[in-house]
Amino acid sequence: MSSPVNYAKLFGFESVAAAGVFAALYAPLAVWFLVLLIRHRSYVVFTLALFCQIRFVAFIIRAILASSESAGENLNLLIADEVLFSVGFFGLLYGAYGLVLARLAFCTALPFDNILNRLIRNRTFFHLTLSTGVALGIAGIVQTSDNPSDSTGSALRKASVVIFVVLTVLQAYQTVVLVIAERRDDLDERKQYLGTSFGARNGALIFVIIALLLLIREIFMAATLGSTAKQNNEHFWYPLVALPELLSLLLYAVPGLIPPKRSDVFDLPK
Template sequence: MSSLDNYAKLFGLESVAAAGVFAALYAPLTVWFSILLIRHRSYVVFTLTLFCQIRFVAFTIRAILAGSESAGENLDLFIADEVLFSVGFFGLLYGAYGLVMDRLALCSNISFDNIISRLTRNRMLFHLTLSTGIALGITGIVETSDDPSDSIGSALRKVSVIIFVVLTVLQAYQTVTLVIAERRDDLDERTRYLGTSLGAQHGALIFMTIAILLLIREIFMAATIASTSKQNNEHLWYPLVALPELLCMFLYALPGLIPPKHRDVLNLPK
């Protein structure tokens, strides 16, 4: 077969070592969040656990695609890997949004408390919009994997990226709201509910760091929206997409950032 039949090479999947390293780093994170899910059975923790599992499998497949000529020529395996990377972002972004909403539920002095802010704090609406973005992205991937010039598939992928960018900006906006609200609120009251761990006491600033990392990822995806080759360039993709995601998961793993089940803020009175 010609090089054009090798989908991994055609779309820029070349580094076996980088994919292997990321798969190895996600392995302990998968174990940690699986244990955390047993202790704290919430939808947010479930999405973060699922994200780690998906990324571990996706990077493993990516390493196989990059390292094996026959695997690289397998279109179904390539599409599966692309879909896994697209689907996985749901857990990462919704995890950040859900945990910020949980902490905002504790705050009594919320800035920018207007109809737009309340609308963006609607979990169901955020969930449905994010799901729509994922669905459009998957459809676009399937349509363009065999034919990168497919106009409909390319358009769907672009719409998906735009949705993700908008939602990431909204999540960052709510994180800024959280930072301001926690600075105004009583520290002793927050300590009473969340504890004294690093994540509990400095959660707002940690979530702000996560929001910045997510914005870096999405700004890169938006900037390369018209060029699949640039978007898949591993010299850019790993530091601007894969690394920010991994750093976010290490931040999520900080003690106290995710409150234990018996302190679930969703059920706390205002």
């Protein structure tokens, strides 16, 4: 009789302490963004609040998988954890996209205002493409969970990563457009809409840092696309995936970064 397979160790889940620390760090952020959602009801804030909840639960599950032999042998629990980590990035990237759009809405003149740029700023296009990436990622995770060499599942996961990389690059480009637009705009007029808090005054710079953090995450994911072992290596995964996500979320919490609600930029994608 063959011995049970510890899927958690097979996927490189070893550090209980690291998972526990990240779960503890996400706990207050999850509460904060829920409070923010009550005060500032919008789809963008909802995605950020949901991201916090998903990451908090995912890190708890990861800690359990790494600490318990029996839990590590539970394939369904591993799949659930992998799916949560895949789905969660939707909220983080869409949060950056929505908030940059919100600040762009306060700019009087947009640079490079052509068909391509209007397509990038089309919320329906971005939302559907991002959702497609999430769906492909989930399908790939399910297919490769018990057989990492499954060619179809591997192709689906690669397609998902490619979509995320492209959208992250487009978001970084849109952030550069925001920096240029705000430099050209009248600062005093913008203050009337955004206020004078630190986040309101330095929002474009903060979004540049967020864009760089998201790019670090996606460059690592793309660089390790052909090797699940390297991608899940905790020595690299925590500093290059988990940490940039957490730092991005902390930047989203800077007072004034989320501008006053305006229906044209905060409504659900149409």
